[in-house]
Amino acid sequence: MNKDIGFVTFAQNTKEVNYLELAYLQAMNCKKTNPTFGYTVIVDNPTKDFIEEKHLKVFDQIIHQPLDLDWPMANEWKVYYFTPYYETIKIESDLLFSKSIDHWLKLLRSKDIVLATGCKDYFGNDSKQRFYRKFIDDNLLPDIYNGLIYFRKTPQAQQFFDLAKTVCQNWDYLKSNVLINCREDSPSTDHYYAVTADLYGRENCTIPTADFFKFVHMKTRIQNWNVDENWSDSIFTEIDEDILRINNLNQYNPVHYYDKTIAKNLIDYYEQRI
Numbered sequence: 001m002n003k004d005i006g007f008v009t010f011a012q013n014t015k016e017v018n019y020l021e022l023a024y025l026q027a028m029n030c031k032k033t034n035p036t037f038g039y040t041v042i043v044d045n046p047t048k049d050f051i052e053e054k055h056l057k058v059f060d061q062i063i064h065q066p067l068d069l070d071w072p073m074a075n076e077w078k079v080y081y082f083t084p085y086y087e088t089i090k091i092e093s094d095l096l097f098s099k100s101i102d103h104w105l106k107l108l109r110s111k112d113i114v115l116a117t118g119c120k121d122y123f124g125n126d127s128k129q130r131f132y133r134k135f136i137d138d139n140l141l142p143d144i145y146n147g148l149i150y151f152r153k154t155p156q157a158q159q160f161f162d163l164a165k166t167v168c169q170n171w172d173y174l175k176s177n178v179l180i181n182c183r184e185d186s187p188s189t190d191h192y193y194a195v196t197a198d199l200y201g202r203e204n205c206t207i208p209t210a211d212f213f214k215f216v217h218m219k220t221r222i223q224n225w226n227v228d229e230n231w232s233d234s235i236f237t238e239i240d241e242d243i244l245r246i247n248n249l250n251q252y253n254p255v256h257y258y259d260k261t262i263a264k265n266l267i268d269y270y271e272q273r274i
Helices: 019-033 053-058 072-082 102-108 134-138 155-169 171-177 189-200 260-273
Strands: 002-011 037-043 061-064 087-091 113-117 144-152 237-240 243-246
Touching: 002 019, 002 072, 019 037, 019 053, 019 260, 037 072, 072 155, 072 189, 113 155, 134 189, 144 155, 144 189, 155 171, 155 189, 237 260
Parallel strands: 002 037, 002 087, 037 061
Antiparallel strands: 087 144, 113 144, 237 243
16 A cells, blocks of 8 residues: 555544445445555544444544534545645545546646546536536636545645635635625535635646546436435446446446445445455
8 A cells, every 4th residue: 555645534423424334435445446545534523432343444544633513514624634645535435436546646746736626427427507506606616526636745735725724714704795695604615615716726726627537426406316315216226346337327437426325235245345
């Protein structure tokens, strides 16, 4: 394993979702698809108590920090300071890979930080659905998806995350005096990173033409499905050699599966393989 580069995710359990289990699934997936990368999970005090032996076998590092419990998304900018790697791929815990991402690195290394922009439907098309993006569009912000971020330990990347901290801490002012149609008292990470990217200079932190650096987002409106967000109840899904297949279509981009109910079957699949 190359300790200079690795994946990092946050796992803060809620009453509804066991994010530690999602990270466990993700770690097994990363070990199969990208075995030279490290894998680190950042947990809060309550989640730490749920760590089991099986987790210790697949997590390379567990970083325990006293995180914000009321607004977990406010912790995201801290990843720069928590990561143990010189190069980090920060991912949301419900995202899976189908293959090695080694070929990404040459282009990603052209910048100190790269945030994913746009997303795909499960047909592999760039999504044109804007149902979830009204705030982004109203404020003419870059179409940031924080579920996939690359950065290095450099002063330039640190500047982005420090700026994100400032945006978080001054959200009430921005909401009232700068932003249009902003109704969030506690913004999503996509939103405050989009504001940050605009202030930082989107040309310095995005590569919109990098088609590989977009994930398939399984929120139902992006798929133009008239089904509940627990889409796996209605849509055929299977996995074969790390490739998730949705309605018989292989998924080659990373998949942000979003519907947490599919995790159990996928965990069973990977536990048999590792």
